[in-house]
Amino acid sequence: MRSLKRFFARAWNFAAKRRGDERLHEEMESHLALQTDENIRAGMAPEEARRQARLKLGGVETIREQFHAEEGLPFLETLLQDLRFAFRVLRNSPGFASTVVITLALGIGANTAVFSIVYGVVFRPLPYPHPQQIVELTESSPRGIDEKDVTYQELQFLQEHSSPFQFLTGYTVQGYNLSVGNKTERVKGQPVSTGYLHVLGIRPVLGRDFLAEENTGTGARVAILSYGIWQTQMGGDREIIGRTITLDGEPFTVIGVMPPGLEGSVDPILPGDTDVWTPLALVGQTAGSGENIEVLGRLRPGLSLAQAQAQMGSITTAFGKSFPHELDPTTTLSIQPYQTMLSSDVRMILLVLFGAVGLVLLIACANVANLLLGRATARSREFAVRAALGASRMRLVRQVLTESILVSIMAALLALLLARIGMQWLLALSPSDLPRASDIHLDAWAFAFTLAVAVMTGILFGLVPAFRASFGEIHGKLVEATSRMSSGRKRGRFRAALVVSEVAMSLILLTGAALLIETFWHVLNSDPGFNPTHVLSMEVYLSGSRYGSTESVSRYYDEAVQRIEPLPGVQSASAITAGLPLRRGANFGLSVAGKPISNTFEVRMVVPNYFRTMGVPLLLGRPLTIADDDKSTSVAVISQEAARLLFPGQNPIGQRFQFARLNWQVVGVVGGVKSYLDKPAEAGVYIPLAQTPYPVLDLVSVWFPEYIVVRTSTDPLALSHSVEEQLQAIDPSVGIGHVRTMEQVRSAAVAMRQFNMTLLSIFAALALVLAAIGIYSVITYSVAQRTHEIGVRMALGAKHGDVIRLVLRQGMVLAGLGVGLGTAGALALTRLLESYLYRVRPTDPIAFSSTALLLVAVAMLASYVPAWRATRVDPMVVLRHE
């Protein structure tokens, strides 16, 4: 308590130090006067009286100084003094200051932007109470950890054996046609089992949670709306509870509204935020959808992840007994934090990018340290004078560090501005399937990060120059600073080491970028198996009782094709369900002669002319035609890969396989069409939509839109309006969305790669520029130091070419060392990128040699300018100076 009081008193003195000082002065004056009076009264002469009084009082200045040191806050005072001085120094050299501030601001700003993204996507705690207790069921096998989908029965089993969990829930996703009035919109639905809200620890902002009885049997038709859809579609009407909405033509009673800002479930087919929640029991029993339930749990309070994990062993055993075919013997059920699972796909690459941008900052620091060292040399006289006047070494170090931290904090302020702009740009660039994109903000964490980084960089690039400034004996420096003697070899060597490391770090970044660029090129140029130019695609959603049979769906598409094909500019039109090319398809198992084939097949339902429209080559047999309808034999066209798997070594034409309890006869073979550009084509099977059993169509429509595809002879998007008009004319209640060309579909498929590649390339380019500046400044400095030597050489007959070679050699040595070190570093680090590469090995010689060459060329250029300048040295001028 008392010490606190003292601190406030000291702080007060610090703020009002003049007052305390004046007061002391006043008091002592008054004391002197009184003592002098008394001395005179005692009979002394006035002069003597005053002298004696002074002697008795003691050293006034010493007392005042001591008071100052004891009663003020000398630390803060020195800091202020240093700050004022640093400001003055920087104002006197605005060119230097702005170079340093801008260099650092670029480095720090890039780091802040990437930090915000990494933090938001990977590290920011989920917005639920005790988010670390929320886990997702996974299966771990020697191959790694995967999400675990279970069936409805398995979910029920798990809910009965959920000892480590306080709550356990299952969910799946599905698309719904939401009709409000006469408007139909496709929304993302999430059927959930009881306890879903308890697992997340949230409550509806309006209305109530699902009741247990609403989630039993075949489920009740009730729905909870998302905050977003409640606001946009229902105008935030608080009377919504108890009202009826229409989902896929069925009436649902609204029982609640979720709080805003819920994480969208990450789903490869239906990304984005959920719009409506329904009871899982509604879809749980359906054959196919029942196999795609993901399980979330909330751990019992106080139970650690490891403890819960240990209990999963016995659950695995029980689970294996009840569902003998479900688990591989090598796999076990396990759990992963929900947060980890949400970002698992992008975690690694984001961390790689974060590391890359960190390297850029290190390079920027090395550059600034280099500049500061140059200045420290120029200012060594100033430091020598200070030291001579009695400044301690710590005092000098402190002053230089204050300067560098001031610079880096100024840079941090600018960096925050840059980060704000940069982040908007990055978010615009980021692919739409980036998870948790809504959790990315420039917030207090980013601010704290920026400040911490700024102070650390300030110390990092300031420390060496600071110690340089304070070391060494004063006399030598005073002499050195005034004379033309060539100075500190060691200092030159340190600067060279800085530049070598800069070159090495930028080589690492460049190599990484080169590998991603090569990969991107390979991915973009890999044959997707169809011809994406001049193809228009649009999603259509048929639903409701009017399309409750294969016949009605098929009739819609036949009419659509008949109406679209005559349009000018249209070459052919068709339709497909269960996934466009380059989009994930629906996996099914097939049998041959009653025996199930172990591979899965992507079965798509198409209407005639699909292969011609999409430009998929027919290799054998015939395509599907209008004659393949519900009255004729069920036929199929299969891909080469499917033919190999189904009928190895046989002519597939005329063979039969079983799918959906029907026999299908193969009439044709087409080339493989890729669902993922960077993977081999899946085994594809195409059956006529008109022959597809309705339950299959219905099941597929839960996840997949159906697509109208149109091949055109001109710009496809120019035709989109007239195509939409024709579809409206058939049935205005059918939802249409996502009108895109197939080239746009291909771009979307590589969006994440493009994002990573662009980012790493920008960082590498930044690094390259910084390294070039570094080489340039070191060579320039060294040329300035060696002016005398060069003059002498030229006087002795050295030609311009000799001088240029002399200087260039120095630059090349630095670059060569840097490239050597960088190559070693890159060999070690590019392995991190391995899983992101396609048809490129992490040690790809083209990437390594081209980046090394690029760096050497840039280094050559950067040292050529000072070399050329060196030849301008007039030997006579230099020698006269001696």
Added chain:
Amino acid sequence: MLGPLHGYGIARRIEQISGEMLSVNQGTLYPVLLRLEQEGAIASEWASSENNRRARFYRLTRTGHKLLEAEKRDWEQGAAIIARFFEVKTEDLA
């Protein structure tokens, strides 16, 4: 004995009471007075001295009185303990 007194008076009083045994640099008194005032133990105001010189007069505040009492007690206790160490004889401990 504890009425308002100016700095010079306090210095004189210390000399008198200590019988000229404690003759410190009088100047060091003022930082101490300032510190005591900041702690609230004493208060001060300008007034005229007995021979019509303006001077700052210090007086003990209530806090000061309490502080003095406490310090006095502490000191007496401490002194008493030390005294016993000097006074103790071997037979006392037997």
